[in-house]
Amino acid sequence: MAVLVTNGLAHYERVKAEPSDKTLKHIYYLLQSGHYLATRMAEEEPDLDWYRLRAELVTGIGPDATASDLKDLQYLVPEYARAKIGAPIGSIADRVRREYTRIAAELGK
Amino acid sequence: MISARQFAQRVADRLERPLEKVLPLLRERRIVPSGAPPHPRKLLVTEIAFSGVKSIDGAETPFEFRWNNLGPGLHGIASDANLRGKSTILEVVLWCLRGRPKGLQDVVRAWIRHAALGFEIDGAAHRVEFRLDEDMPIGVLSRGAPGDAVPIEIARFEGEDEFEEVMDDFMMRAFELSELKSRQRYSHDTLAQTVGSGWVGYSKALHIAGSQPILLGDEIFGGLPGRLLQIFLGVPHAELMMTARAARGEELQAEQQSQRRADLDRGTDEAEIAELQHQLEQAMRERDTVSTVSDVIGEVVAQGEIIAAAIARRTEALEASNELGLVAAEAEGAADDEAATVLQMGHAIKAKRYFTGLDPVCCPRCQRPIDIIRRAREVEQGACSVCTTPREQEEEATAVAALDEANQRANEARSVAEQAQRRHDEALRVLRMAEDELAAERRKLEEIERRRAAGDPRQAAEMAVARIEGRIEERRTRSGVRVEAHHVDRTLLDAAVAEAEQLRREASEELLRELNAEIRSIAESLGIPNLEEVKVLLNATMRVVIGGQPTNFTRLTGGERLRLRIATVVAMLRIGERRRVGRHPGLILIDSPGDEEVVDENLAEMLHELDRLASEIKHLQVFVASARPAQIVGVIPPERRRVAADGGFLW
Numbered sequence: 001m002a003v004l005v006t007n008g009l010a011h012y013e014r015v016k017a018e019p020s021d022k023t024l025k026h027i028y029y030l031l032q033s034g035h036y037l038a039t040r041m042a043e044e045e046p047d048l049d050w051y052r053l054r055a056e057l058v059t060g061i062g063p064d065a066t067a068s069d070l071k072d073l074q075y076l077v078p079e080y081a082r083a084k085i086g087a088p089i090g091s092i093a094d095r096v097r098r099e100y101t102r103i104a105a106e107l108g109k
Numbered sequence: 110m111i112s113a114r115q116f117a118q119r120v121a122d123r124l125e126r127p128l129e130k131v132l133p134l135l136r137e138r139r140i141v142p143s144g145a146p147p148h149p150r151k152l153l154v155t156e157i158a159f160s161g162v163k164s165i166d167g168a169e170t171p172f173e174f175r176w177n178n179l180g181p182g183l184h185g186i187a188s189d190a191n192l193r194g195k196s197t198i199l200e201v202v203l204w205c206l207r208g209r210p211k212g213l214q215d216v217v218r219a220w221i222r223h224a225a226l227g228f229e230i231d232g233a234a235h236r237v238e239f240r241l242d243e244d245m246p247i248g249v250l251s252r253g254a255p256g257d258a259v260p261i262e263i264a265r266f267e268g269e270d271e272f273e274e275v276m277d278d279f280m281m282r283a284f285e286l287s288e289l290k291s292r293q294r295y296s297h298d299t300l301a302q303t304v305g306s307g308w309v310g311y312s313k314a315l316h317i318a319g320s321q322p323i324l325l326g327d328e329i330f331g332g333l334p335g336r337l338l339q340i341f342l343g344v345p346h347a348e349l350m351m352t353a354r355a356a357r358g359e360e361l362q363a364e365q366q367s368q369r370r371a372d373l374d375r376g377t378d379e380a381e382i383a384e385l386q387h388q389l390e391q392a393m394r395e396r397d398t399v400s401t402v403s404d405v406i407g408e409v410v411a412q413g414e415i416i417a418a419a420i421a422r423r424t425e426a427l428e429a430s431n432e433l434g435l436v437a438a439e440a441e442g443a444a445d446d447e448a449a450t451v452l453q454m455g456h457a458i459k460a461k462r463y464f465t466g467l468d469p470v471c472c473p474r475c476q477r478p479i480d481i482i483r484r485a486r487e488v489e490q491g492a493c494s495v496c497t498t499p500r501e502q503e504e505e506a507t508a509v510a511a512l513d514e515a516n517q518r519a520n521e522a523r524s525v526a527e528q529a530q531r532r533h534d535e536a537l538r539v540l541r542m543a544e545d546e547l548a549a550e551r552r553k554l555e556e557i558e559r560r561r562a563a564g565d566p567r568q569a570a571e572m573a574v575a576r577i578e579g580r581i582e583e584r585r586t587r588s589g590v591r592v593e594a595h596h597v598d599r600t601l602l603d604a605a606v607a608e609a610e611q612l613r614r615e616a617s618e619e620l621l622r623e624l625n626a627e628i629r630s631i632a633e634s635l636g637i638p639n640l641e642e643v644k645v646l647l648n649a650t651m652r653v654v655i656g657g658q659p660t661n662f663t664r665l666t667g668g669e670r671l672r673l674r675i676a677t678v679v680a681m682l683r684i685g686e687r688r689r690v691g692r693h694p695g696l697i698l699i700d701s702p703g704d705e706e707v708v709d710e711n712l713a714e715m716l717h718e719l720d721r722l723a724s725e726i727k728h729l730q731v732f733v734a735s736a737r738p739a740q741i742v743g744v745i746p747p748e749r750r751r752v753a754a755d756g757g758f759l760w
Contacts, residue, residue: 001472006470007468007470008471041459041460045459047459048460082586087442088445094362
C-alpha cells in the first residue's frame with residue numbers, strides 16, 4: 001500500500017471512533033493513475049493479470065463484503081486456518097464442487 | 110396210525126433239526142396226518158323221478174319218469190334204439206347228486222321241469238328235489254324223518270351254483286372227504302395253481318361212460334385219477350402226501366419265480382457292478398493322491414513360512430514406499446518452493462519496471478506531499494526523496510541473473526522431485542505386488558485349513574472306496590441270499606414229502622398187492638381171458654400182462670379198458686368191505702357198455718358177473734344203461750330194470 005500511496009496510485013482513510021481515537025476501519029481508494037497503471041501492466045504482462053483475476057474472484061464471493069468479512073470466511077476453511085507460513089495450501093476445489101452439486105440438487109428439489 | 114408229532118419228529122430226524130422248529134411249520138401248512146381213517150359210508154339210490162314236457166317236431170308231450178323202491182344190486186336200463194332216454198336217467202341221477210349235470214343234452218334238459226332223487230347214506234334217507242324255473246333249478250335238500258314225520262330241510266338252493274354248493278358241502282361232509290388238492294397248469298405259459306376239487310371231482314369216479322384211457326374218472330389233470338384211487342381205496346397217508354406235495358409245488362413255484370426275479374435282478378446287478386467298478390477305480394485313484402492329516406499340518410506349516418516371507422517382503426516394500434513417498438513429497442515441496450520463488454522474482458522484476466519509473470508524491474505513512482527540496486536532493490545527491498537514504502542503483506540485469514539462477518534451481522528441484530516420484534511409484538508397484546502375493550498365499554492357507562477342518566481327507570477317501578466296495582459286494586451276494594432263503598423252506602417240504610411218501614408206500618404196498626389181485630380176478634371174470642398180471646400204481650396208472658405180453662392200460666382195447674375200469678371200482682369196494690376202509694360210495698353208473706366192442710354174449714356174461722358181484726358186495730348198487738334190451742332182460746329181474754322195447758321211449 002505504501003508503494004501505491006507514495007507513488008500516488010492509491011489513497012486511504014482511517015475512520016476513527018469518537019472519543020477513543022481507536023481506528024474502526026480503513027477505506028482504500030484506487031486513484032485514476034493507479035487504475036491506468038494496473039490496466040497497462042495487465043495488458044503488457046499477462047503474468048501479472050493473475051492478481052486482477054484473483055481480485056475479481058474475491059469480489060464475486062461478496063460484492064459488499066468488507067475485507068474483514070472475507071478474512072473471517074477464509075478462516076472457516078480448515079486448509080487455510082491450519083496453513084503454516086511458507087507451506088503450500090492444498091486445493092479445496094473438489095470439495096467445493098461436491099458441495100456445489102449437493103446444494104444445487106437441494107435447491108432443484 | 111401216526112400222530113402229527115410223530116410225523117413231525119420223523120421229518121425233523123431226516124433234516125437233523127429240532128422238532129420244535131419243524132412241527133409249527135408243518136402245522137402251519139397243515140402237513141399233518143389226518144388221524145383215524147374215516148368210516149366207509151355207502152350211498153344208495155332209492156328213488157329216481159323226473160317229469161316235464163317233450164317237444165318233438167312241434168308236438169308237445171308231457172312225460173313223467175318214476176322209479177321207486179330201489180335197493181342195492183345191479184339195475185338195468187335198456188331200449189333197443191338209441192336216443193330213447195337211457196342216458197338221461199343216469200344223467201339225472203348225477204345231476205341230483207352233484208347239483209350240476211355232467212353230460213345231459215341241452216335239448217333234453219330243456220324238457221325237464223322237475224326232478225327228484227331219493228337216496229340213503231348208510232341207511233339214512235335223504236331226498237333232493239328241484240323244479241326248473243326258466244332253466245334255473247330251485248329246490249331243497251332234506252333228510253327223511255323216521256316214520257311219517259315231516260322231512261328235515263338241510264338246505265335250499267336257487268340256481269345251479271347254489272345247488273352245486275349245497276350238494277358239495279353235504280356230500281363232502283357225509284363221506285368225510287377232503288378237497289382233492291392238486292397242482293394244475295392250464296397252459297404252458299401260465300403258472301401252476303393249487304386247485305381244490307370237491308364232490309364234483311369225486312363223483313366222476315361213479316360214472317363209467319365210454320372207454321376213456323383213464324382208470325378212474327374222466328380227467329387226467331393234476332393226477333386226479335391217482336388221487337381218486339388213493340382216497341377211494343383208503344390208502345393211508347394219501348391226503349398227507351397230497352397236502353405235502355401241493356405245498357412243495359407252491360413253494361417250488363414261488364422259488365422259481367423268485368429265481369426268475371433274481372435272474373432279472375442279477376442282470377441289473379451286473380450292469381451296476383460294472384458301473385461301481387468304474388467308480389471304485391476312480392475313488393482309489395483319488396485316495397492315492399489325497400494327503401493325510403499330518404501331510405496337511407505340514408502343508409499348513411510350510412504355507413505359514415511362505416506367508417511370513419511374503420509379509421516380510423510386503424513390510425519392506427511398504428517401508429521403502431513410505432520413505433520414498435516422503436522423499437518425493439519433500440522434493441515436490443522444494444520444487445514447488447523454487448517454482449514459487451521463480452514466479453515471485455519474475456513478478457517482482459516485472460512490477461519493478463513499472464514502479465521504478467514513478468516519482469513519489471507523498472509520504473506512505475502520513476500521505477503528506479513530498480516537498481520540492483527532497484525531490485531536487487534525490488535528483489542531485491541520489492538521496493531518496495521519501496526517506497533520504499542514498500539510493501543504490503540496482504541493475505535489472507542482476508535481478509534477471511538471479512532469476513535465471515532461481516529458475517535453474519527450480520528446474521533441478523523439479524527434476525529431483527520427478528525422480529523421487531518415479532522411485533516412489535516403483536516402490537508402490539512393488540508394494541502392490543507384495544500385497545497380492547501375500548493375499549494369494551493366505552488364500553492357499555485358508556484352502557488347506559478348510560481341508561483340515563473337513564476331517565482327514567485320506568480317511569474320507571478310504572471311506573468312499575470302502576462304501577463302493579460294500580455296494581459291489583452286496584450286489585454280488587444278494588441273489589444267492591434270495592434263493593437260499595427259499596431253499597431252507599423247501600428242504601423242509603422236500604423232507605415232509607419224502608416222509609409222507611415213505612409212510613404211504615409202506616402202508617400201501619400190501620393194499621396195492623391185494624388190489625392188483627382183485628382187479629385181475631374180477632377183470633378175468635368180466636371177460637378178459639389170459640390176464641396174467643395187473644399192476645396198479647398209486648398214480649392210477651396200470652400195467653398188465655395179457656397172454657405173456659406186458660402192456661399198458663392205455664394200449665388196451667375199449668372193451669378191455671371198460672372191464673378193467675369196472676373191475677377196479679369193484680375191487681376197491683371189495684377190499685373196502687373187507688378191510689373196513691376206503692371211501693367209494695358204492696354207486697356205479699355204467700353207460701352203454703355194449704358200445705365198447707362187447708359182443709352180446711360177452712355183455713350178458715359181464716352183466717351176470719356184475720350181478721354176482723353186486724349181490725356179493727352188500728352195499729354195491731350198479732346201474733347199467735344199454736341199447737341191448739335182450740341182455741338186460743336176460744340177466745336182470747323186472748323189479749330192477751326199465752326196458753323200452755320195439756323202439757319205444759323209456760319216458
